[in-house]
Every structure is written in C-alpha cells, then in structure tokens.
Amino acid sequence: MGNEQVLDQLQAKTYRVQGLTCTNCAAKFEQNVKSLPGVKEAKVNFGAAKLTVWGEATIDELEQAGAFEQLTIREERERPARQEPFWKKKENWNVYIAAALLAVGWAASAAGSGWLAVAAYVAAIVIGGYSLFRTGLRNLLRWQFDMKTLMTIAILGAAAIGEWQEGAVVVILFAISEALERYSMDRARRSIASLMEMAPVEATIRHGAEEITVPVEDVRVGDVMIVKPGEKIALDGVVVNGASTVHEAAITGESLPAEKAPGAAVFAGTLNGEGFLEVEVTKQADETTLAKMVDLVEEAQAERAPMQAFIDRFARYYTPVIIAVALLIAIVPPLVMGGEWLDWVYRGLAVLVIGCPCALVISTPVAIVTAIGSAARRGVLIKGGVYLEQIGRLRAVAFDKTGTLTKGEPAVTDVVVYEGTRERLLAIAAAIEKRSQHPLASAIVRRAEEEGTLFLDVPVGEFQSLTGQGVKAVVGSETYYIGSPALFTSLIGELPDEVEQQIVAFRNEGKTVMAIGTADRLLGLVAAADPLRPSAPDTVAALRRLGVAEVAMVTGDHEQTAQAVGHQAGVSDIRAGLLPEQKLSAIRELKQRYGITAMVGDGVNDAPALAAADVGVAMGGAGTDAALETADVVLMADDLRQLPYTIRLGSRTLAIVKQNIAFALGLKVLALAAAIPGWLTLWLALFADMGATLLVTLNSMRLLRVKE
Incomplete structure (x- = not known):
C-alpha cells in the first residue's frame, strides 16, 4: 500500500501556528513534527501559518517540536487570543535587558572603566543572544547553514577578537531584525485572519416557539436562523421569511448592498441591513462559502510561485557561498599579502553579517501573501502565487459569451404590433408563455410584469408545445400561436416584405425573433436578446490598456448573435458555433500565437477550455461550489470589472517582487564592496540587512493600495 493511500486512511488535523517568521524555520518545524512518535506525516503552510498532521500528537508535543522558535499552537477554528502590543511581548524582554546592559557598557567605557564595560557587553551578548546561540550552535554542529548559523559565527568571532561592544550591538540589532520579520509576515497574514473573524461564533436559532443562541458548530442544515437588523449572518442559507438588504462585501467585494427576499441566498459573514430575516441554514460552519474562501486562499499561500521557488533554491546555495567568501577574506590577505590578522578577520565577520539572506528570502513570500490576501478581501480568489505571476504576464484573454460577456438571461428588447394593441398582444403572449419552460418564455413574462400588463386573468386552455417551432393555446375561443x-410561414404562407425586413434587421443585431398570431394572420413580433453586461466594453478596453495583445470571444452560439455581441463589447477575434473541443483548440492556438492566455467562463461549462488556459477565470463564485473548485481565479461578485483589477494586481506584484530582490541583493553588493576595504563595521552591516528587510516589507505593503 502506497504512502498516499495510508495517509488517506488517517485523519488529518490542522492547527494554527504563531511565531513562524522564515521558510527555513517552517521546514525545520515540519521535520521536527514528522519525527514525533505518533505522527506519520506533517505539512507546514508557511504563508498561512498552518500545520497539518496525519497521526496523533498533542498540542504540547507540537509546541515542543517548535520550541527552537518559541512557536505556539492552537486548534484551527479556535479564535486567537487578543494580541499583546509588540513592546509587551515576552520574547522581547531579553532584548530590553541586553539594550540596558549595552547602555551600561557605553557609560562605563566613557567613564574609563574598561573591565565594567567588557562585563556589561558580555552580559548583553549572553542574555540578548541566548536563543540565537542555542539554535546557531546546534545548526553548526549539524553543518546546517542558515542565517542564525551565520550570526552565531559572526558574534562569537567578534568576541574572540575582543570586539565585545560590536558583538553586543549586533545581538540587539539581529533581535530587532527578527521582530521586523515577524511583524511583516503577521501583517501580510492579517488580511486572511480578518476574513476568518467576519463570521459570528454564535447563531440565534428558532427552536419551536422559542429562540435560542448556540455556537455555530452546533447548528445543523435545515435549522431556521433568526437574523435581526444590523446583525451579521452566521451561516449560509436561504431566506424563508422577511426582506432586507445585505452588505456582501466580505464575500463578493461589492460595496452596494444586495436586496434579499424569500428564496434568496445569503452568506456567512455578510451584514444584514434594516430588515428582519428568517434563514434556513444550507451549510454547516466549516462548509460555508466564507470558510471555503479562507481555506482556498490559505492553500494558495502554500503554493510557491515560480519566482519564490527560484529564490528558495538560490538561498540554499547562497549561504554556504557567503561563508566561503568570508573565510577567504579573513585568511587569504594575511597569508598571501601579510595583512593584519585581526583586521581581516573582522572584515570577514562583517561579510558574514551582511550575507544574511533574511531580506532576500522574505522578499517574495511577503509580497505574494499580501497580494492574495488583499485580493480575497475584494472578492477575488487567486489560488496560488503561480497564477498571480501568470495573470500579471497575460498576453491574451478569451471570453465565453453567455453569462460572461452577457448577463446569461434573455430579455425582451422590441415588441412590434401589426394588429390590435401592444397591451393586448403582451397579455396574450405572457398568459400562454407562463405555461412554458423555455428561457424566451420567461423573458416575455418578465417584460409583461415590468410593463404592468394584466395577463394572469386571461383564460388559457389546450396549451400545447410544438417541438422545435413554438407553442399554441386557446385564449377565449380563438387559437393563438407563438x-x-x-x-407562421407554414401556417399563413409567405410573410409580407415589411415583416421579413424587420426579422432580418433583428437577427443582424443578434436578436432572437418570435412571431405571435393565429392560424390565418400575424399579430406581431417580439425580439429578445441576452443583453451585454454594461461593464463588458469598459473591461475589454481596460484589458487592452493593460497590455493584453488579443481579446477573443469563443462561443457555441450562432454567428450573427456572436458578431453582434462581440462588436458591442469591442472584441476583435470572434469565434462562433464552437463545440467544447473546438474551444479547446482555440485556446491552444491563442497560447501558441500570443503566449500566456486566460479563459474567462462560468466555471461549470467549458471545463476543457478553462483547464487548457494558463489561467482559468470563473465568474460568480459566490454560492457556486463548482466555480470555487475548478478555476484558478474566481471573481466572486460575477463582475467583469474585477478582471482588470486582478491583472493590475498580478502585474504590480511581479514588479514589487523584482524590486524587492533588487533591493535585497543591491544593498548586499554595496555593503560587501564596503566591507573589503574595511569601511563597514559589524553593526552597520547588520543595520544594512535590517534596512533591506524593512524596505522589502514596506514595499510589499503597497499591494494593499492597488485600486479596483
């Protein structure tokens, strides 16, 4: 039996991890957990700070496995305890004491008391660097080279050559640098943490004649939930009584409230407006749309972008190379050129310090996690850094027509009357079509309702569907056909030229034409179309401004309708009458001709085309499980305007990642160049590294300001 089959039979349990600051620490923690006696497999998601364990392990055992970083573990759904302010955190007290001892050392040195100054510096190094040395020395003994190993060698080396003050300053600056890393990753993860906290932990349930408040975990599908004005909705469900407006920005990113009446779907984490609602629960707490969004985004943060994978590989070889370079700088000049040993050893130690890969390693994940979290808060789910990178490099976009560029719901656009009144014609048509299941029948009924036409009292009998042609029924004493x-050509012969010209004109506009009349005369025409989304032309224009070389439409609809809709939307490449396998071929051709290509559809149909595209984008993910599961990017609000925002975000993320890498490497190159002639002190080297970390963090936070 394979390892995957064994894991499938074991129950996986997921925990939240607090204190993860670097990918190396995450890998080491994962390895430690795997070594626990009852654990068969473990996986750490660094971006989301989550741990999944297959097997048996207590929280105490897991915290022991993460003791090297003072990691704390909690249950996945457990709300975090209120965070203490940064300055109050327990792990910072050693730094405060070390800083105080450093100040004592400076004062003693100024007063001429050399032995007291050295004693204060030694105490500062031991107290401030205790946890660093414990990890660094253990890594050194195991020949595991990471930034803590580099810092341990540098600080102990400084002490060995008598640079006690420098060693103390480096210890304190390194502690501050680590705190900055913790802050930056916590800040990047906070957007998802805030999503998780949007849904209430309790719900009010109608139990017989009384209302009781229970934890959301105890609510079952089918229970009726009471939602009062101004309250958040605790679980997904369907309104069974009442009417209100609901603010759904938490799910869809849409700022305008949505009208809700009996039969409408509502989502956990959304805010009820001024009305009272009774909601029948349709999903349990861990299956709601909000819970799925959080899970998908956290899984996305675990997926390493290609650029991040490259940086991680680069850092693996980079650290040993830095140690080798530092060693060469320390010993070659004294041996070959007769240089001063203490002087060149000091310069080698400065190279070790500046060589710390902190800023470089954090440059990509902090940007990716920030971008994915920020997009989720605006109603866009991006399922991994790889898709964020690809959507930032898009060269072609292919749209499905029905339900994507159009609303997906036919509407009556024109009513032409040849005999009688418009009101009478609509009343007869709506009364008959009320009995039909055809989408165009629904369009006629809706139009009659919108115009206030009284058709419900019109007597209709002997309704019959005419396969492939229409319907007929008796109204009053006369038989009508629609x-x-x-x-009608088969019923009354050739239609008048005026009627034929009108039919051709409607069809050239992409409209479907229905005729209404009796067996011997035509009463009128009704034209219907699936209307273009108002945002479609602006979206297509925005894509071109963003550098997308080709915008295509691939549809199974007939040529005339496709051409009409495509031209209205501003699409240049219109491909109609395509079967699913032909759509697949069209996507492959676009990829071959232009490069990275996205397919935008509804996430249910066109699965082969969505899968073949570099990025599959699904519309309307709110409440649609299929869209959440099949697409690479999901536009939760069913709003095309989210697509240009997503492309802008991807493009900006790529640019910021490149800037971060340039900052991190550029500062290191400058500092290395300054270290060789001896211009760089140990503490200045670490200050430069800390500055690079702060710089890439602040630069990544700019992604929170990308506009829709």
Whole structure:
C-alpha cells in the first residue's frame, strides 16, 4: 500500500501556528513534527501559518517540536487570543535587558572603566543572544547553514577578537531584525485572519416557539436562523421569511448592498441591513462559502510561485557561498599579502553579517501573501502565487459569451404590433408563455410584469408545445400561436416584405425573433436578446490598456448573435458555433500565437477550455461550489470589472517582487564592496540587512493600495 493511500486512511488535523517568521524555520518545524512518535506525516503552510498532521500528537508535543522558535499552537477554528502590543511581548524582554546592559557598557567605557564595560557587553551578548546561540550552535554542529548559523559565527568571532561592544550591538540589532520579520509576515497574514473573524461564533436559532443562541458548530442544515437588523449572518442559507438588504462585501467585494427576499441566498459573514430575516441554514460552519474562501486562499499561500521557488533554491546555495567568501577574506590577505590578522578577520565577520539572506528570502513570500490576501478581501480568489505571476504576464484573454460577456438571461428588447394593441398582444403572449419552460418564455413574462400588463386573468386552455417551432393555446375561443417566423410561414404562407425586413434587421443585431398570431394572420413580433453586461466594453478596453495583445470571444452560439455581441463589447477575434473541443483548440492556438492566455467562463461549462488556459477565470463564485473548485481565479461578485483589477494586481506584484530582490541583493553588493576595504563595521552591516528587510516589507505593503 502506497504512502498516499495510508495517509488517506488517517485523519488529518490542522492547527494554527504563531511565531513562524522564515521558510527555513517552517521546514525545520515540519521535520521536527514528522519525527514525533505518533505522527506519520506533517505539512507546514508557511504563508498561512498552518500545520497539518496525519497521526496523533498533542498540542504540547507540537509546541515542543517548535520550541527552537518559541512557536505556539492552537486548534484551527479556535479564535486567537487578543494580541499583546509588540513592546509587551515576552520574547522581547531579553532584548530590553541586553539594550540596558549595552547602555551600561557605553557609560562605563566613557567613564574609563574598561573591565565594567567588557562585563556589561558580555552580559548583553549572553542574555540578548541566548536563543540565537542555542539554535546557531546546534545548526553548526549539524553543518546546517542558515542565517542564525551565520550570526552565531559572526558574534562569537567578534568576541574572540575582543570586539565585545560590536558583538553586543549586533545581538540587539539581529533581535530587532527578527521582530521586523515577524511583524511583516503577521501583517501580510492579517488580511486572511480578518476574513476568518467576519463570521459570528454564535447563531440565534428558532427552536419551536422559542429562540435560542448556540455556537455555530452546533447548528445543523435545515435549522431556521433568526437574523435581526444590523446583525451579521452566521451561516449560509436561504431566506424563508422577511426582506432586507445585505452588505456582501466580505464575500463578493461589492460595496452596494444586495436586496434579499424569500428564496434568496445569503452568506456567512455578510451584514444584514434594516430588515428582519428568517434563514434556513444550507451549510454547516466549516462548509460555508466564507470558510471555503479562507481555506482556498490559505492553500494558495502554500503554493510557491515560480519566482519564490527560484529564490528558495538560490538561498540554499547562497549561504554556504557567503561563508566561503568570508573565510577567504579573513585568511587569504594575511597569508598571501601579510595583512593584519585581526583586521581581516573582522572584515570577514562583517561579510558574514551582511550575507544574511533574511531580506532576500522574505522578499517574495511577503509580497505574494499580501497580494492574495488583499485580493480575497475584494472578492477575488487567486489560488496560488503561480497564477498571480501568470495573470500579471497575460498576453491574451478569451471570453465565453453567455453569462460572461452577457448577463446569461434573455430579455425582451422590441415588441412590434401589426394588429390590435401592444397591451393586448403582451397579455396574450405572457398568459400562454407562463405555461412554458423555455428561457424566451420567461423573458416575455418578465417584460409583461415590468410593463404592468394584466395577463394572469386571461383564460388559457389546450396549451400545447410544438417541438422545435413554438407553442399554441386557446385564449377565449380563438387559437393563438407563438414561435419562430418559420412556423407562421407554414401556417399563413409567405410573410409580407415589411415583416421579413424587420426579422432580418433583428437577427443582424443578434436578436432572437418570435412571431405571435393565429392560424390565418400575424399579430406581431417580439425580439429578445441576452443583453451585454454594461461593464463588458469598459473591461475589454481596460484589458487592452493593460497590455493584453488579443481579446477573443469563443462561443457555441450562432454567428450573427456572436458578431453582434462581440462588436458591442469591442472584441476583435470572434469565434462562433464552437463545440467544447473546438474551444479547446482555440485556446491552444491563442497560447501558441500570443503566449500566456486566460479563459474567462462560468466555471461549470467549458471545463476543457478553462483547464487548457494558463489561467482559468470563473465568474460568480459566490454560492457556486463548482466555480470555487475548478478555476484558478474566481471573481466572486460575477463582475467583469474585477478582471482588470486582478491583472493590475498580478502585474504590480511581479514588479514589487523584482524590486524587492533588487533591493535585497543591491544593498548586499554595496555593503560587501564596503566591507573589503574595511569601511563597514559589524553593526552597520547588520543595520544594512535590517534596512533591506524593512524596505522589502514596506514595499510589499503597497499591494494593499492597488485600486479596483
């Protein structure tokens, strides 16, 4: 039996981890957990700060495995305890004491008391660097080279050559640098943590004649939930009583409230407006749309972007190279050129300090996690750094037509009356079509309702569907027909030229034409179309401004309708009458001709085309499990305007990652160049590294300001 099959039979349990600051620490923690007696497998998601364990382990055992970084573990759904201010945190007290001892050392040195100054510096190094040395020395003995190993060698080396003050300053600056890393990753993760906290932990349930408040975990599907004005909705469900407006920005990113009446779906974490609602629960707490969004985004943060994978590989070889360079700088000049040993050893130690890969390693994940979290808060789910990178490099976008560029719901656009009144024609048509299941029948009924036409009292009998042609029914004492113009050609013969010209004009506009009349005369025409989304032309224009070379439409609809819709939207490449396998071929051709290509559809149909595209984008993920599961990017609000925002975000993320790498490496190159002639002190080297870390963190936070 394979390892994967064994894992499938074991229950996986997920925990939240607090204190993860670097990818190396995450890998080491994962390895430690795997070594626990009852654990078969473990996986750490660094971006989301999550641990998944297959097997048996207590929280105490897991915290022991993470003791090298003072990691704390809690249950996945457990709300975090209120965070203490940074300055109050227990792990910072050693730094405060070390800083005080450093100040004592400076004062003693100024007063001429050399032995007291040295004693204060030694105490500062021991107290401030205790946890650093414990890890660094253990790594050194195991020949594991990471930034703590580098810092341990540098600080002990400084002490060995009598640079006690420098060693103390480096210890304190390194502690501050680590705190900055913790802050930056916590800040990047906070957008997802705030998503998790949007849903209430309790719900009010109608139990017989009384209302009781229970934890959301105890609510079952089918229970009726009471939502009062101004309250947050605790679980997904369907309104069974009441009407209100609900602010759904938490799920869809849409700022305008949505109208809710009986039969409408509502989502956990959204805010009820001024009305009272009774909601039948349709999903349990861990299956709501919000819970799935959080899970998907956290999984996305675990997926390393290609650029991040490259940086991680680079850092693996980079650290040993830095140690080798530092060693060469320390011993070659004294041996070959007769240089001063203490002087060149000091310069080698400065190279070790500046060589710390902190800023370089954090440059990509902090940007990726920030971008994915920021997009989720605006109603866009991006399922991994790889898709964020690809969407930032898009060269072609292919849209499905129905439900993507159009609303996906036919509407009556024109009513032409040849005999009688418009009101009478609509009343007869709506009364008959009320009995039909055809989408165009629904369009006629809706139009009659919008115009206030009284059709419900119109007597209709002997309703019959005419396969492929239309319907007929008796109204009053006369039989009426509604169907294609071809049906009336067979009933009354050739249609008048005026009627034929009108039919051709409607069809050239991409409209479907229905005729209404009796067996011997035509009463009128009704034209219907699936209307273009108002945002479609602006979206297509925005894509071109963002550098997308080709915008195409691939649809199974007939040529005339496709051309009409495509031209209205501003699409240049219109491909109609395509079967699913032909859409697949079209996507492959676009990829071959232009490069990275996205397919935008509804996430249910066109699965082969969505899968073949570099990025599959699904519309309307709110409440649609299929869209959440199949697409690489999900636009939760069913709003095309989210697509240009997502491309801007991807492009900006790519630019910021490159800037971060340039900052991190550029500062190191400058500092290395300054270290060789001896211009760089140990504490200044670490200050430069800390500055690079702060710089890449602040630069990544700019992604929170990308506008929709």
